Amino acid sequence: MPALSLHREAIQYIAGDSVTYQITAQSAVATQTALGGVVAVGTEPTYPFGWRTRRAVFRTQGLTPNVSREVEIYTPAAYAAVVRGVTINLNHLGNSVAFVATGHKTEEIQRERRVTLQIT
Numbered sequence: 001m002p003a004l005s006l007h008r009e010a011i012q013y014i015a016g017d018s019v020t021y022q023i024t025a026q027s028a029v030a031t032q033t034a035l036g037g038v039v040a041v042g043t044e045p046t047y048p049f050g051w052r053t054r055r056a057v058f059r060t061q062g063l064t065p066n067v068s069r070e071v072e073i074y075t076p077a078a079y080a081a082v083v084r085g086v087t088i089n090l091n092h093l094g095n096s097v098a099f100v101a102t103g104h105k106t107e108e109i110q111r112e113r114r115v116t117l118q119i120t
Helices: 076-081
Strands: 008-014 020-026 055-060 068-072 087-092 095-106
Touching (some): 068 095
Antiparallel strands (some): 008 020, 055 068, 087 095
């Protein structure tokens, strides 16, 4: 299969607290149904630096050696729906290849924002 486009654009990311942010990602990957990404409107705030997005691990089937990739999941509903066996397409060695979810996922981590105290 031909390789997916490498074009990157702003994608909506819905955080666990229901706030919608924008993240720059490869649009051909992010907008696959299983990952839940849609193109951002442009009015969303940027996802805060230092926070970690929710992710899932996908692995090739039938390639030697097997290749694993960790991929961002853009909505809480998509995160719940990505279970072992869900398939997406990713680029590998210049071709679009099917990758299958392993069932390993990581939750998002939102760190507290630090505020500098100024005494006048």
